[in-house]
Amino acid sequence: MQEYRVPTENKTDKVRRGLWVAFIVSASISIFLAFSSRKNPTYLPVESSPVFVDVTIPATNGVEPTLDNSRLLQTNADRPGFKALDLDQTIYILLTGLDKWDKNSESGAGLTDTIIVAFLDKSGGKAGLISIPRDTWVEVPDYGPYKINQAYMLGEAYGYPGGGPGILMETAGNLLDIEIDYYAQVDFQAFVVLVDAVDGVVVDVQEEIQVYPNANTKDVMQVLSPGEHLLPGDLALGYVRTRDTPEGDFGRTKRQQQLLIGLQEKIFSYEILPVLIPRMPGLYRDLTSNVETNLTLNQIITLAWVVKDINPQSIQTHVIKEPTVTADINDRNQYILVPDLDQIRKIWKDMQNISATPIPEPTQEITLEEYLAEENANLAVLNATSSPGLAGVTAEFLEEKGFQIGEVGNSNKFKDQTFIYDYSGKEHTVRALLSAMGYTENRLFYRSDPSVTADIVIVLGADWVQENPMDELE
Known part of the structure; x- marks a missing residue:
């Protein structure tokens, strides 16, 4: 764990x-x-x-x-x-x-x-x-x-x-x-x-x-x-x-x-x-x-x-x-x-x-599952590639990691790169999501749009098909 x-x-x-x-x-x-x-x-x-x-x-x-x-x-x-x-x-x-x-x-x-x-x-x-x-x-x-x-x-x-x-x-x-x-x-x-x-x-x-x-x-x-x-x-x-x-x-x-x-x-x-x-x-x-x-x-x-x-x-x-x-x-x-x-x-x-004395290791520990449950973020996964079923497979992969998926669908445009959009400021969920998908902060963008019901929207691009941590797409 x-x-x-x-x-x-x-x-x-x-x-x-x-x-x-x-x-x-x-x-x-x-x-x-x-x-x-x-x-x-x-x-x-x-x-x-x-x-x-x-x-x-x-x-x-x-x-x-x-x-x-x-x-x-x-x-x-x-x-x-x-x-x-x-x-x-x-x-x-x-x-x-x-x-x-x-x-x-x-x-x-x-x-x-x-x-x-x-x-x-x-x-x-x-x-x-x-x-x-x-x-x-x-x-x-x-x-x-x-x-x-x-x-x-x-x-x-x-x-x-x-x-x-x-x-x-x-x-x-x-x-x-x-x-x-x-x-x-x-x-x-x-x-x-x-x-x-x-x-x-x-x-x-x-x-x-x-x-x-x-x-x-x-x-x-x-x-x-x-x-x-x-x-x-x-x-x-x-x-x-x-x-x-x-x-x-x-x-x-x-x-x-x-x-x-x-x-x-x-x-x-x-x-x-x-x-x-x-x-x-x-x-x-x-x-x-x-x-x-x-x-x-x-x-x-x-x-x-x-x-x-x-x-x-x-x-x-x-x-x-x-x-x-x-x-x-x-x-x-x-x-x-x-x-x-x-x-x-x-x-x-x-x-x-000036050098500082070392910081003692903290003793309190909180699991990733506890952080995700506390934030209770609702994720949407959208397929922006020509690979059918990509959003569904990715959603299953993320659910196994402890994320809540509320929407799976297709994007209205083809995308070369995968992007993650945070609409609600769920800090720990975003960090855990970036880690699970193998991305850094340059794939993350903050947005404000009342019409978007999901807390975080993931738009899957062609790069996700070519390289990802999921066994199903290898």
Whole structure:
């Protein structure tokens, strides 16, 4: 009997893993939604100038998707391009929150109020992230000294190669003495939409704080008293944006990480996927113009699976603050934070060299049958080949593995490849199904269609006839 082990993480472990993956997860969901039914042009990951490709996907009853998981979610050709994922090397990712409400009057570009650099070392089983304050005084390539959150605006305004993301990747990389490989940029509006999509996020407020749901107009102020609060998207954004506290920008950075932890815990909770999937069409509409990255969907999925297996004690976090930065006023009468480059780089290097103690083997075990029974997923198997009876034989094979088959039939089109469509977020059933059929996540697609009664739809392609784990078709 196949057995599944249940992780025995404590709250500290969740915090460590959550800080690294929360932003990636948030961006991943946004990117996934946009890829799932994007009507605007996207760019192919090629070394030359990108070309426009229409990847519109209509809502259907399990027909194959037209999207290509290798496309980049970018609507501007002047962006950092595709880069192959080499997990034998340490991966560096720039994670930014773009404030389009705070636009520069000349360029129209927003300011990056959240700047985080993450690293992932698969071979060493380590990951971490470091938060860079927005007022950090840095050398911006070609333009000289500026606050780091102004770098994006300069890149957008004056045509720097790669635009705002490109110049910010180089600027943050120079600060830490590394070359950053990827970026994931989420606008604050996308943040609001994501928090509302999971029905709010719980935060533990440490001290009374005044929050403006609309930080642009500041017309309705609310006071959050100490204790736990369930914050909707607008209040959550106000909570992480305000600097009207004794700690100023450093306090805001801490609250950003706190909110990311809460968002991560909500997204990773067992019951949230069935809630998110029916909301995907509306989420797509709200998010497509607010998320950007040079990571493909396949790369994001790969990174997520790698992080999932990392020892939480090996996930390091740090906020750059005094004494590694010193507050000052520059000759432009601006408040700035002057960094101690040697100390910051030493901290960053040490974060990547820390090793964790081994995690004890968990003792609680749950069988695959128990997981399948708990989710009670209803599967449909459709034959999209010229081989008669293929769906029936496959259904019998899957029933012997413990899956519930509610529908067996034929697809309306011939398919070369087999695809699996999840309409309900049955996580354990999907994973077990992929394993039983010998497939990886690149065959899995999430869909939202009220007319589909099955939880999971399997469309069998010609490749299933040629190669499969069933004795009946050998």
